[in-house]
Amino acid sequence: SQTIHQWPATLVQPVGSPLSLECTVEGTSNPNLYWYRQAAGRGLQLLFYSVGIGQISSEVPQNLSASRPQDRQFILSSKKLLLSDSGFYLCAWSSTGRSAVSYNEQFFGPGTRLTVL
Amino acid sequence: LAKTTQPISMDSYEGQEVNITCSHNNIATNDYITWYQQFPSQGPRFIIQGYKTKVTNEVASLFIPADRKSSTLSLPRVSLSDTAVYYCLVGDSWRDDKIIFGKGTRLHILP
Numbered sequence: 001s002q003t004i005h006q007w008p009a010t011l012v013q014p015v016g017s018p019l020s021l022e023c024t025v026e027g028t029s030n031p032n033l034y035w036y037r038q039a040a041g042r043g044l045q046l047l048f049y050s051v052g053i054g055q056i057s058s059e060v061p062q063n064l065s066a067s068r069p070q071d072r073q074f075i076l077s078s079k080k081l082l083l084s085d086s087g088f089y090l091c092a093w094s095s096t097g098r099s100a101v102s103y104n105e106q107f108f109g110p111g112t113r114l115t116v117l
Numbered sequence: 118l119a120k121t122t123q124p125i126s127m128d129s130y131e132g133q134e135v136n137i138t139c140s141h142n143n144i145a146t147n148d149y150i151t152w153y154q155q156f157p158s159q160g161p162r163f164i165i166q167g168y169k170t171k172v173t174n175e176v177a178s179l180f181i182p183a184d185r186k187s188s189t190l191s192l193p194r195v196s197l198s199d200t201a202v203y204y205c206l207v208g209d210s211w212r213d214d215k216i217i218f219g220k221g222t223r224l225h226i227l228p
Contacts, residue, residue, distance in 0.1 A: 036218070043204075044161070044218035090160045105151070108160025 002027035006091050006109035013116055019064075019078040021112050023091030026072065031093040033074040034106065035066055038088040050074060051096065086116045121205045126223040135192045137222050139205030142186050150181060150188045153204040155221070161204060165190070192224075200226045 003026045013019060025031055035047040046059045048066035056066050063082060067075045074091055091109040122140040129135045141150070149168055153161035165172055167179040167188070178191040192199055204221040 043220040046217060088158070092160065105163045105166070106153075106161075108162065111158065111160055113158070 002093075002107065004091060004093055004107055004109040006089075006112055008112060009110065010113045011115070013081050013114065015083055015116055016080045019076070019081050019085070019114070021076040021089055021091075021114075023074040023076075023109055024072055025074075025093045028072070028093070028095065030071060030096055032096055033068060034092040034094075035074065035076050036090040036092065038090065040087070044090070048076070081116045083116050086114055088113050121207055121219050123203075123205050123219065123222045125220065126225065128225045128227060129195055130227050131196055132194055135195050135199070135224065135226075137190045137192075137203055137205075137224065138187055139190070140187045141205070141207045144185050144207050148207045150179065150185075151206045151208075152177070152179065152190045153206065153218070155202045155204065157201075161202075161218070164203075195224075195226050197226050197228060200224060 005024050007022055023033070025033070030052065033050045036044045037047055038044050047064060048056055048058055050056050050066070050068045053068050053071055056068060063080060064076060064078050067077065069075070076089065078085065089112045092106045094106045120141070120143060123137060127135065127137065149166055151166040152164045154164050155161040165174055165177050165179045167181050169181050169185060172179045180189045180191065188205065190203060202221040202223050204218050206218065
């Protein structure tokens with residue numbers, strides 16, 4: 001069966017410090033990978049998605065970046081955190097197996113709660 | 118991607134049936150309708166998906182009228198543990214690799 005891991009679960013960082021959040025998926029190959037952010041009481045904001053190694057699409061211009069060094073590894077980074085980067089960060093994956101009509105279900109990780117002080 | 122509109126919040130009582138309606142006037146021919154559920158401090162999880170008419174699984178039912186411009190998620194006999202945010206999404210992953218989540222409907226079940 002497939003599993004998705006995220007770490008750390010919680011993180012408190014000072015403004016201006018770097019960030020690295022990691023996400024890994026097991027039990028599947030060539031998944032689509034996604035990073036979302038959810039501010040307190042708000043909906044999910046898609047930050048980045050990737051359809052393959054080294055292929056990253058950015059949805060929102062900001063001081064965050066993403067990388068996919070391996071097929072099932074997705075990393076979210078920042079060189080200098082801002083207060084507005086606080087939130088709940090979720091990694092998700094979906095299958096790339098495509099049929100004529102279907103909508104790939106996304107599977108979410110446990111999330112990382114980031115507080116920037 | 119088709120835009121969706123759903124109520125911001127709803128309250129209901131334990132044991133009642135809850136219906137959450139989502140409007141998607143610009144749904145495209147190849148779009149599917151998918152609902153997710155999110156508990157606090159967790160990622161969303163897939164509940165149900167449909168294209169037209171009615172779909173039922175062990176968790177919920179999804180009603181889609183012929184024009185497909187709206188859909189209704191039906192939760193039978195809710196319990197306190199059904200308190201969550203419910204998201205309606207419309208899309209075609211073969212046209213777009215990304216999924217756009219709206220603000221969802223915050224469902225609060227009262228004892």
